[in-house]
Every structure is written in C-alpha cells, then in structure tokens.
Amino acid sequence: MASSRDVASRLRQAVFYGSVPLEIRLDKHDCRTYDDSEPYLIQFPRLLYLGLLIPKLHSFFSNSLIYPDVEPREAWLSYENVPLKWHYPLGLLYDLYSGSEAYSGEGDGNDEESANKGNLPWKLTIHFSGYPVEHLVKLDAAGKHLHDLYINSVKEADYVRNGTGKTIMSLNKDDSTKLWESVKEHNFSVFNPINQKLLNPQGINLRNIPIKLYLPHAPFDTTEEEPTPGSLRVLQAPVPPILSSRSPQTLGTALNTMIPSLFPSRRIPTLAQPILHGGILPLSANVEDLLRTAAYLDGWLHIAVVMMA
Structure with missing residues (x-):
C-alpha cells in the first residue's frame, strides 16, 4: 500500500503537469491579410503564465503582422474581449472566464457535449496594438x-x-x-x-494557509453601476490550519468565514462552488492538505468562485 507521502507526491506531480489546449488567433486589426492567419495551437500547462508564451507567439505571427517591427512587449491576449492578466496562472484564468460553463452539474464530464461546455480548445486572441494599459501592466523585453x-x-x-x-x-x-x-x-x-x-521550513510551525478567492465580474461591488467586463474581486484573509476547537480547518469553514454570503453552509455548496485546477473542490477538503498537494507555483491556493446554475 502506498504511503500518504507517496500519494501526496503523485498528486503534486499530477497537478504540476495539468494543461489546457489553446487555440490562439491574431486579431484582425493586426493582420496584414484579409483572411485570418493560421492559429497557434498548444497544450499549455495550467500552472504557467501566459507572459512566458508571448515571445513564441510573436515569432509565430511575425510574418502576418501589419507592422512586423512591433516588439513582443506590445502583445496582449484576450478572451471574448476581456484582457487576460499575463501574470495570472493559465488555469486560474480558464476557470474564471470559461471553465465555469463546465461546472453546471450537467453531463458526466466525459462526453463531447461536456467538453464543448468547457470551451476546449480555449480560443484566445492575441493583439499587437491598442494595449489596455488601464487593465494590464506591460511586459518588458527581458521578462524581468x-x-x-x-x-x-x-x-x-x-x-x-x-x-x-x-x-x-x-x-x-x-x-x-x-x-x-x-x-x-x-x-x-x-x-x-x-x-x-x-x-516545510525547519523549526517553524505553519501559521496560515495562503488562499486567494477570485470572484468574476465584481458582483458585490456597489461602487460600480456597470463593472468592467472581466473585472475581478480578489479576497484573502488569515486562514489558520487549525480551528479554535482544535479541529482541522476545512475549505467549508474557511469559505464560510471569508464570504458567508456565498457559503452560508460549511458542508454543502448552495450558491457558489470553489474551483481549483479545473475541478470542484469538496467543502470537506482539509486546507492544509490542499496547500501541500495543490498550491500553484507561487505557493498560493488561487481558487475561482463560480456561481451555481
């Protein structure tokens, strides 16, 4: 029988090598031909950042650009006109903006209909003009x-x-x-x-779990009559691994503390679901176990909150 350490190691490796198929097309305003250019197809790791893909995309589309001398740092990606933050992990972006269609609870996730609901391959657009500086920080040539x-x-x-x-x-x-x-x-x-x-630093006890919750379209921001498409509300708060009752902290207890309006129950999702790495998390999940097996590469649990149908 495999030890818990072996199981955790396999889970970490499975999460690390998860990916999303992408179909990236050049925006028609940047394309020098009347017809669309050929798409760039890639199976891109969920944990990586779109900023790392920009140089390859620039090289691929360079012969199709109206202005071939444009620099890679001018490039930006969008999904349905929503600028995508190139320093957010791809998996988080997909779960926020497209993957929610696959979490409606319909289908078994293995048939063609379910795959289509997940919008795979994920179709993105790359732009080399009109950089949305109000939404994105520009890349630099050296990747610094x-x-x-x-x-x-x-x-x-x-x-x-x-x-x-x-x-x-x-x-x-x-x-x-x-x-x-x-x-x-x-x-x-x-x-x-x-x-x-x-x-696992020597001589230091785990104090809190690094969790960030992402709510698309800022549904609770009353200061904006019409939130910008693709806007996010990011929440974080101290989440100790052990409750005051000495019971392990679960995802349900953490979410109930952080956003009780969406998670009034600690055991059963009724209004929204937490999504991590393309899957719906059970509220009974131990948050420390999640940290050690499923954190993103920066050490955070970046969890998308998706409203239930």
Whole structure:
C-alpha cells in the first residue's frame, strides 16, 4: 500500500503537469491579410503564465503582422474581449472566464457535449496594438517584470504561511535561481525539492494557509453601476490550519468565514462552488492538505468562485 507521502507526491506531480489546449488567433486589426492567419495551437500547462508564451507567439505571427517591427512587449491576449492578466496562472484564468460553463452539474464530464461546455480548445486572441494599459501592466523585453511579480508572490505566500519571510530569503543563490528557471522550463524534478523547502521550513510551525478567492465580474461591488467586463474581486484573509476547537480547518469553514454570503453552509455548496485546477473542490477538503498537494507555483491556493446554475 502506498504511503500518504507517496500519494501526496503523485498528486503534486499530477497537478504540476495539468494543461489546457489553446487555440490562439491574431486579431484582425493586426493582420496584414484579409483572411485570418493560421492559429497557434498548444497544450499549455495550467500552472504557467501566459507572459512566458508571448515571445513564441510573436515569432509565430511575425510574418502576418501589419507592422512586423512591433516588439513582443506590445502583445496582449484576450478572451471574448476581456484582457487576460499575463501574470495570472493559465488555469486560474480558464476557470474564471470559461471553465465555469463546465461546472453546471450537467453531463458526466466525459462526453463531447461536456467538453464543448468547457470551451476546449480555449480560443484566445492575441493583439499587437491598442494595449489596455488601464487593465494590464506591460511586459518588458527581458521578462524581468514577470520574474519580479512571481518572486513577490512567493514571498507574500511565505510570509502568510510562517509570519516571516525568512524562509524564501534564506534560500541559497543556486536554489533561488533554479526556482524561477524550473517554473519557466516547467521542470517538476527541479521545482519540487525547492518548493518543499519553502513548505516545510525547519523549526517553524505553519501559521496560515495562503488562499486567494477570485470572484468574476465584481458582483458585490456597489461602487460600480456597470463593472468592467472581466473585472475581478480578489479576497484573502488569515486562514489558520487549525480551528479554535482544535479541529482541522476545512475549505467549508474557511469559505464560510471569508464570504458567508456565498457559503452560508460549511458542508454543502448552495450558491457558489470553489474551483481549483479545473475541478470542484469538496467543502470537506482539509486546507492544509490542499496547500501541500495543490498550491500553484507561487505557493498560493488561487481558487475561482463560480456561481451555481
């Protein structure tokens, strides 16, 4: 019988290698031909960032561009006219903007009808003009912005977990370099040992679980009469692994504390469902177990909240 450690390791690896098929087309306003250019097709890892794909997309579409000298940093991606944040993991973006159609509770998830509800391959558009600076920070030629945003998120998660940022700061130079390189290269064998050092620091007890909840279209923002399409409300709060009753914190107890209006019950979803890595999470799930097996590459549990049909 496999040990719990072996099972956890296999789960981490399965999450790491999850992917979403993409079909990316060039926006007609940037295309020099009257007909659409050929699409760029790729099976892209759920945990990675679209910003890492931009140089390849620029190279692929360069011969079809009206202005071939345009730089990669001018590129941005959209889904149904919604600008996609290139520093958000692909899996989170898909779950927020398209995957919700697959979580209606209809179908068994294995037939063609269910696949179509999930909008796969996910059809995106790449643009090389009209950069939406009010929604997105621009990439830079060297990729430093994406690196810095990732490392800052890792540091934030480290502080939430331990009440100090010493763990990430104490990594040696080689591990610090390999951490980002393993993300860019999507290399589990290099990433996992370093990540385990961050999740299991010696002499430090786990204080809180790094959880961020994403609610699309800002449904509770009363300051906006018409929220911008694709706008998000991001929530986070201290989530200790153990309740005051000494019982383990479950996802249901955490969600009931963070957004009781959507999760009035700690056991049964009635208004909304939590989605992680393309699946509906049971409210009975232990949040510490989720952290150790299903956190994103920056150490956070990025959970999409999808309204039930």
